[in-house]
Amino acid sequence: xxxxxxxxxxxxxxxxFLVVHDAVAAEDIAQDAFLAAVDALERFDRRRPFxxxxxxxxxxxxxxxxxxxxxxxxxxxxxxxxxxxxxxGEIGSxxxxxLKELPAEQRAVVVLRHLLEYTPGEIARMLxxxxxxxxxxxxxGLDRLRETGRAGAVGEGRR
Amino acid sequence: MSDKSLAxxxxxxxxxxxxxxxxxxxxxxxxxxxxxxxxxxxxxEGRWRLxxxxxxxxxxxxxxxxxxxxxxxxxxxxxxEAITNGAPRPEPNLARIPGGGKLLVQTGxxxxxxxxxxxxxxxxxxxxxxxxxxxxxxxxxxxxxLSALEPDGTQRWSLSAGKRVAFPGRxxxxxxxxxxxxxIAYRSGFDLRVVAGDGTEDRLxxxxxxxxxxxxxxxxxxxxxxxxxxxxxxxxAYVTGAGRVRILDSETGAVLAAAPALPNVTxxxxxxxxxxxxxxxxxTLRLRPVxxxxxxxxxxxxxxxxxxxPPDASVVDAALAPExxxxxxxxxHWKEHGTYSEIVVLRPGKSARxxxxxxxxxxxxxxxxxxRRLLATWPGANQWLFLPLGRGQGRAVANISTAFASxxxxxxxxxxxxxxxRR
Numbered sequence: 089x090x091x092x093x094x095x096x097x098x099x100x101x102x103x104x105f106l107v108v109h110d111a112v113a114a115e116d117i118a119q120d121a122f123l124a125a126v127d128a129l130e131r132f133d134r135r136r137p138f139x140x141x142x143x144x145x146x147x148x149x150x151x152x153x154x155x156x157x158x159x160x161x162x163x164x165x166x167x168x169x170x171x172x173x174x175x176x177g178e179i180g181s182x183x184x185x186x187l188k189e190l191p192a193e194q195r196a197v198v199v200l201r202h203l204l205e206y207t208p209g210e211i212a213r214m215l216x217x218x219x220x221x222x223x224x225x226x227x228x229g230l231d232r233l234r235e236t237g238r239a240g241a242v243g244e245g246r247r
Numbered sequence: 248m249s250d251k252s253l254a255x256x257x258x259x260x261x262x263x264x265x266x267x268x269x270x271x272x273x274x275x276x277x278x279x280x281x282x283x284x285x286x287x288x289x290x291x292e293g294r295w296r297l298x299x300x301x302x303x304x305x306x307x308x309x310x311x312x313x314x315x316x317x318x319x320x321x322x323x324x325x326x327x328e329a330i331t332n333g334a335p336r337p338e339p340n341l342a343r344i345p346g347g348g349k350l351l352v353q354t355g356x357x358x359x360x361x362x363x364x365x366x367x368x369x370x371x372x373x374x375x376x377x378x379x380x381x382x383x384x385x386x387x388x389x390x391x392x393l394s395a396l397e398p399d400g401t402q403r404w405s406l407s408a409g410k411r412v413a414f415p416g417r418x419x420x421x422x423x424x425x426x427x428x429x430x431i432a433y434r435s436g437f438d439l440r441v442v443a444g445d446g447t448e449d450r451l452x453x454x455x456x457x458x459x460x461x462x463x464x465x466x467x468x469x470x471x472x473x474x475x476x477x478x479x480x481x482x483x484a485y486v487t488g489a490g491r492v493r494i495l496d497s498e499t500g501a502v503l504a505a506a507p508a509l510p511n512v513t514x515x516x517x518x519x520x521x522x523x524x525x526x527x528x529x530x531t532l533r534l535r536p537v538x539x540x541x542x543x544x545x546x547x548x549x550x551x552x553x554x555x556x557p558p559d560a561s562v563v564d565a566a567l568a569p570e571x572x573x574x575x576x577x578x579x580h581w582k583e584h585g586t587y588s589e590i591v592v593l594r595p596g597k598s599a600r601x602x603x604x605x606x607x608x609x610x611x612x613x614x615x616x617x618x619r620r621l622l623a624t625w626p627g628a629n630q631w632l633f634l635p636l637g638r639g640q641g642r643a644v645a646n647i648s649t650a651f652a653s654x655x656x657x658x659x660x661x662x663x664x665x666x667x668x669r670r
Contacts, residue, residue, distance in 0.1 A: 089280040093273055101269075102262055111263045119272040126279045183256045203257040230253070 092138060093122060099139075099204065100146045106199045107150035109188050117153060121145040143204055144214040147196050151215075154192035186233050194229035197222055337630050337645035341365045345633040345642050346620045349382055349398070351665040354651045358387055358664065360398045369653060370400040374413035375421045375664070379428060379444070382667035386422045386431050388413035393422060393433055395446060404446035410436025421664060425475040425483075430497050432473045432483055439466045439473060439485060441497050452497065453485060465489075471508075474517035474524065477569070482546065484517050484524060492524065492535070494546055506548040509533050518567035525567040525574055526551060532565055532574055534595050552595040563588070564611045568618045575602075575621050577612040590623045590634065602634045603641075613663050626660040 100121055105114035124145050125138075187195055200211045208226065212219040342365045344350060350361040358376035361367045370376065373387035373394070384403065385396045393412050394405035412422070412435050422433035428444050432452070442449040453466040465488035473485040481497045486508050492515070494504040509526040516525040517537070524535045536549035554574055556562070563577040574593045579586060588609035590602040603609075603623060610624035623632045624647075633642045652658035 090273070090277060093276055097269055097272065102258075105262050106257060106260065111268075114262075115268050115272065119275060122272065122276040123279050126276060129280075184260050187257075187260075198253075199257065202253045205254065233253075 089126065092125075096139060096142055097122075100142060103143060103199050103204060104146050104150045106184075106187060106203065107147060107192060107196050108153050109184070110153075113153050114150075117146055117149045120149060140206065140210060140214065143200070143206075147200060147214065151192055151196055190229050190232055194225045194232070197225045198229045198233075201226055337628075337643035339645055341367075341631070341644050341647070341650050346615045346617065346635075348616045349378075349667050350622075350663060351376055351378055351385060351667065352651060353662045353664045355659050356651075356653060358385065359651055359661070360385070367651070368399065370396055370398075377421045377423055378665040378667040379424045380426045380668065381428070384424075386424055386433075388422055388433065391435075393431075393442070395444075406442065406446055406449060408435040408440070408449075410438065421472070423473060423475060425481050425497070426477050427479045427481055430475075430481050430483075432475065432497070434470060437466075441483070452483070452495065452500065453487075471512055471515050474515045476521055476546070477518055478521035484515060486512055486515065492526070492548060494537075494548070503545050504537075504548045506535070506551075509551065514565065516565070516567040518569055519572045520570045521546075523567060523572050524548070524551075525565060527562055527565045529561055530556075532556060532562060532576060532593065534567075534572060534574065554593040554595055555599060556593075563609065566612055566614050568614050569616065570618055573618075575612045575614060577609045577623060579608055590621060590632075592621075592636065602636075603632060610660075611663050613666050615666055616668050622663065622666060624660070624663060629660060 097118065100118040101114055104117040104121075105111060108114055108117065121142055125142060187198070190198065196215070197211055200206045200214065201208065206214065208219055208222045211217075212222045215222070341361070344361065344363050344365065347363045349363065352359045352361055352367075353375060356369060357373050358370045359367050360370060370385060370387065373389045373396075376385050376387040376396075378385060379395075382398070385398060387394050387396055390413060391408050391411055392405050393408060395403040397403060412433055414434065422431050424431050424444070431442050431444060433440055433442070437454055438451055439453040440449060441452045467486040467488050467490070471486040473483050476482040476484070476494075482494050482503060483497045484492055484494045487493050487505075490508050490510065491505050492508045493502060495501065496503055509528055509531060511528040512526045513529065514525075514527040516527075517523075518525070522537055524537055526533045526535060532554040533551040534554060535551035537546050538549065554576075556576070556578065557580065560578040560580055563579055565574055565576040567574055572594060576591050576593060577588065578591060579588045585606065586608060587604060587606050589604050590609060590612055592600045592602060602621065605625060605628075607625075607627040610626050611622075612624075613622045614620075615622065619636055621634045621636070623634060624630075625632060629645060629647050629649075631644045631647050633644075635641060648658040648660045651661050
């Protein structure tokens with residue numbers, strides 16, 4: 089478990105963060121995914137790769153979190169005991185700002201495809217979506233990244 | 248923009264990490280894995296044995312230090328969510344009671360009944376109240392008057408006692424309805440009295456000062472609340488002025504059993520299917536076995552055993568599970584970095600499980616009627632926390648005092664006077 093943790097923690101945390109844009113939530117989601125893995129070890133088919141299984145949990149939980157969070161923000165101003173997190177401008181880059189403008193569902197498939205390098209078919213299975221939906225979310229996500237103009241600057245423009 | 252450039256962009260985005268984020272996760276995951284490899288007996292309550300309680304407390308100390316740092320806000324969520332197995336952010340309103348059942352909640356304006364869907368009703372201007380065994384009625388006290396009410400506030404009967412029967416702010420002085428529904432025990436001045444469930448046959452059971460009652464039969468001046476046997480037999484346990492736990496037949500007044508009580512006992516609970524009595528003082532929790540000794544209606548008291556608590560812990564509240572020998576306790580520690588509180592589930596000499604660790608002070612801890620959840624109150628955060636014992640996520644509800652505000656009075660944080668009833 090220690091080796092698995094060392095091998096996959098950073099990827100899981102990064103993927104979670106790029107979807108939720110919240111460091112504390114990303115930490116919880118990544119941690120929760122590993123705890124789920126520990127719980128399910130006996131049932132896990134060891135012939136199957138661990139990485140996509142873990143990432144499936146991470147991205148689905150990250151999506152759940154963003155849905156809950158957006159609901160929470162819509163329900164008046166909550167007197168939370170927790171202080172607000174720093175605004176994205178302080179912690180991110182142009183790419184981060186561009187990503188943040190995407191809907192969470194599009195962010196998730198962009199991250200799965202371009203950070204974690206899963207194929208659209210694999211992403212469709214992980215998120216239990218039709219492959220066409222994955223492709224359209226990818227296309228729309230990339231279009232919107234290009235539209236912002238920031239993505240080009242961060243991507244090809246910086247080379 | 249090519250796929251490669253996008254991938255590089257995503258990989259190169261600087262990701263904020265609070266100090267030690269990876270190591271924190273590693274400790275928790277490795278501890279969970281070790282637990283998995285070497286499971287303890289006893290199901291959920293065996294998940295945290297004592298060394299792990301110590302580990303958790305050490306971790307909590309570290310976290311308490313972190314909470315005071317600039318990264319505190321970020322870490323605070325982690326304290327709540329990691330230690331509590333993923334308790335969510337607080338929901339803004341009490342929309343339902345997780346696990347069902349009805350709550351009886353006492354505020355400065357009086358007792359409120361909270362239905363499973365979260366709807367609530369103020370019963371009237373009473374100072375203290377408790378449920379009848381099946382939640383069909385509420386017994387409420389104000390001044391020198393004891394009343395039985397329907398859950399919509401309609402009064403069924405009332406009696407005027409010679410002395411005060413309500414002691415505001417003191418949960419220990421609430422009248423208590425027996426599980427059979429036949430009797431209600433209540434404090435009146437310095438007396439412990441019993442009245443039938445229909446408001447008749449009111450009589451003295453014990454007193455702190457009555458010269459006609461032998462010293463060992465007098466009730467303790469500290470007034471530890473009496474506890475009914477949960478078996479349905481109308482047997483009542485109370486602490487005498489001589490510092491003994493005594494079980495009486497409330498019908499005949501016959502003494503059925505007696506044993507030395509925990510010194511400075513302040514709270515007593517008789518539950519676990521009638522097999523255990525919990526005795527609590529600010530620094531100690533003890534469980535005492537109760538069993539029928541040769542006669543089904545004549546219980547015997549066994550030797551009490553202390554439950555393991557962290558050193559220097561102060562017990563704020565404790566409750567015995569309805570059917571099992573599990574004690575939930577709300578405890579507070581003072582460390583150099585400040586106060587922090589925990590909800591722990593304990594079993595004598597065997598295992599302990601930390602359910603929740605928070606900075607500041609927690610209040611009450613109450614078992615759900617089916618014994619599968621705990622309700623912990625957190626006055627400083629104005630929240631109730633519903634914690635499942637098994638799998639599943641805890642739920643936090645914010646703005647509790649506002650939920651029970653009405654009229655002109657400023658809303659204060661309410662007290663839970665009961666969670667009713669088993670389905």
